[in-house]
Amino acid sequence: MGKHVIGAVAEFPAGTRRTMVVEGRPIGVFNVNNTYYALKNSCPHQGAPLCVGTVTGMTLPSRPGEYVYGREGEILICPWHGWEFDITNGKSIFDPHKCLVKTYDVTVEAEEAGETGELETYPVTVESGKIVVHM
Amino acid sequence: MEQQTDTKVEQKTIRTGLIDCDVHPYPRSTEEIRSYMKKPWRDRYNGGGRGFFGNPVQGDRVDARPPQGGSSGSDPDFLRKQLIDEYGHAYAILMPRAFCNLHPDPDFGTAIAAAYNDWLADTWLSKYNHDGVFKGSITVNTQDPLAAAREIERWAGHPHFVQVMTDSGARSPFGQREYYPIYEACEKFGLPFAIHPGTDGMGINTQPSPGYPTHYIEWHTCLSLGFQSHLVSFMTEGVFERFPGFKIVLVEGGVSWLAPLMWRLDAEYKALRSEVPWLKRRPTEYLRDHVRITSQPLERPDKDDHLLQIFDMMDAEHLLMFSSDYPHWDFDSPTRAFPKLPEALRRRIFFENALEFYKL
Numbered sequence: 001m002g003k004h005v006i007g008a009v010a011e012f013p014a015g016t017r018r019t020m021v022v023e024g025r026p027i028g029v030f031n032v033n034n035t036y037y038a039l040k041n042s043c044p045h046q047g048a049p050l051c052v053g054t055v056t057g058m059t060l061p062s063r064p065g066e067y068v069y070g071r072e073g074e075i076l077i078c079p080w081h082g083w084e085f086d087i088t089n090g091k092s093i094f095d096p097h098k099c100l101v102k103t104y105d106v107t108v109e110a111e112e113a114g115e116t117g118e119l120e121t122y123p124v125t126v127e128s129g130k131i132v133v134h135m
Numbered sequence: 136m137e138q139q140t141d142t143k144v145e146q147k148t149i150r151t152g153l154i155d156c157d158v159h160p161y162p163r164s165t166e167e168i169r170s171y172m173k174k175p176w177r178d179r180y181n182g183g184g185r186g187f188f189g190n191p192v193q194g195d196r197v198d199a200r201p202p203q204g205g206s207s208g209s210d211p212d213f214l215r216k217q218l219i220d221e222y223g224h225a226y227a228i229l230m231p232r233a234f235c236n237l238h239p240d241p242d243f244g245t246a247i248a249a250a251y252n253d254w255l256a257d258t259w260l261s262k263y264n265h266d267g268v269f270k271g272s273i274t275v276n277t278q279d280p281l282a283a284a285r286e287i288e289r290w291a292g293h294p295h296f297v298q299v300m301t302d303s304g305a306r307s308p309f310g311q312r313e314y315y316p317i318y319e320a321c322e323k324f325g326l327p328f329a330i331h332p333g334t335d336g337m338g339i340n341t342q343p344s345p346g347y348p349t350h351y352i353e354w355h356t357c358l359s360l361g362f363q364s365h366l367v368s369f370m371t372e373g374v375f376e377r378f379p380g381f382k383i384v385l386v387e388g389g390v391s392w393l394a395p396l397m398w399r400l401d402a403e404y405k406a407l408r409s410e411v412p413w414l415k416r417r418p419t420e421y422l423r424d425h426v427r428i429t430s431q432p433l434e435r436p437d438k439d440d441h442l443l444q445i446f447d448m449m450d451a452e453h454l455l456m457f458s459s460d461y462p463h464w465d466f467d468s469p470t471r472a473f474p475k476l477p478e479a480l481r482r483r484i485f486f487e488n489a490l491e492f493y494k495l
Contacts, residue, residue: 046471052198079197080466082190 002135012036015073019051021082022082023135027104030055030075030087036106038133039076041053044092057086058093067101105134120128139478152225153469154489156429157331157386157458158218158453159267160229160259161208166229171253176246185234185302188345188354190464199462208460218461222469225486226270226495228297228458230331230386231276236302236314237338248286253298253320260295262415271331278339281311284320291324292385298327299495302390303361304334306341310368318378318401327382327421327427327492330365332358356394362388363396366426370400375425384427385494387460393436394448397422427492429458430484431467439474452480 004022007027012018017030019041026041028051041051056092057072075093076085084093085101092099153339158318163184200218201210208214219227231254235247250275260271274300275292278298280297283299290296307313309330321328324483335358336342343361348354363386368385400418408414428449438444459467469485476484489495 009157024222046468048468054193054197077197079193080464082192082464094184 004133007129007131009131012028012131015055017051017055019049022068022105024135025135027133029106029131029133030076032087035088036108038104038132039085039090040042040102040104042101043080043083043097044079044099045078045081045083048074048078049102050085053077053079055087061069107132107134144193147335150225151486152223153457154226154228154493154495155222155224155459155461155469155486156228156384156445156456157431157460157463158214158227158229159463160211160214160218160231160255161206161210162254163205163209168247168250168254171250171257172246174332176243176250179243179248180250180481183234185237185304187284187335188336188351190191190355191351193287193464196462196466197463199466208416211259214461215268218459222459224351226268226489226493228489228493229255229269229271229330230300231255231272231274232333234302234334235274235276236278237304237334237340238278241276241279241282243284244456245279245282248283249289252286252290252376254295256290256293259405264295267295269295270297270392270495271295272298273326275299275301275317277301277309277314280316284316287317289446291325291326293319296326297386297495298329298388299327300331302333302335303330303362303365304319304337304340305365306339308372310372310374312369312372315374315377318424319375321382322378322380325380325494327384329363329386330388331386332361332388335361353434358387359389359392363392366396367400369425370414370418370421371411373411375421376413376415382425382427384429384456386429386458387431387436388428388450390428390430390449390455391442391445391455393428394445397449399458422450426454427456427488428454429456430491431458431460431472432465433467433472435472435474442474443476446476446480451484453488457485458493 012082014031014034019028020072028041028113029038029039041049043050055078056075057069058075060068060070062068076087090101100103109132111128116135169177169180195207199207202214231251233247233251235244238244255271261270272297273287275286287299334340343364344357397419405417
């Protein structure tokens, strides 16, 4: 268990993702509309590197013959077999209760004044924060 | 007992590991295949695929695209790294995707098959094959069986071609007599005949379902239908009586249907034997001598025990051979696709069955 700074907000814009190894565990961190999410980089099906898959949207549940596309940028497609996962909670689309990938909390923390050597404090903007993954 | 006194007897290297019976190598470009064609075919060939029913999500493993560029399966070094070295393959049976049997012009189809064979022999079976891990398939165009037989003869005796292959798409079931020149050649040269999904319902080939399904998910699920029709046809037409040394391998056509289908055929045989008097045994009894089936995409019922029961019912110990289908989207991982198996059975499926079948 630990906190790991994995980068600065300014360098991790919306719609991007990174894969990395933290505490020996492969993970993927995603910025979805300026909220950060971390998933284990291993598909529960056959162990594929899930987090290198395509980030996209999905056809939402609909009536037969009807197509409703949505959730653009929130869905991760496994690079091997194409299983869809919800980046925001790690749950698969086809069986969210039984098929899911482990998630980790991600927070954005302000740069501390001491770290930047400034004496006065200012309101912290998101851009100046650092991204922390909690294992 | 005869004493072995000749110390110079060649020792055959026995490899261990696993044998993967369905791996797809791709040319680096269409131009590479075209360079093996004579005119006029060289000018007419533009690659082409199989046409309809592409996977709407992704056709290949996304992570199989070579970092140096090119399509999945086109870089031998990357394929070795991601598949051969990763899982400890002793052999990979290569199955190129020429899609040659859907063309209305049989000569064009034959030219495509020949070009793929020349390409495979030059590259994956020689330049890229310093250790002999790659074994190849002779692509034939089934719409011109006499030309196909000549193509088989052209490659017979090659050290690394171990079988003949075609797509499952066809105009008539494979047991019928027009195909016999192919089987005669296979038998003569000791090469099994492999059937791999593709071109069903495309070009000149019929679709083995009532009409065309709407979706890829239907088409892909029902690929088994064509395989079942071909197998029943091989059995009832007496192909295995006519060509006693002829063997087939059903690649990527599904696994779990085999036993129930054969039970059904055996039952029919009891009542309808008079229609097929050339059969000397119950259909099921031909399987071990003439038929193998590859594993991917392996069906996984909710309970592993059910799959193990199916393996028992279908004689997987002797008939089933592991395949991964690398680099396609429905790749089966050698370490994750199967439930835990008894060690002896695992060894049969992952190694020994293919070792014996291909005489490796």
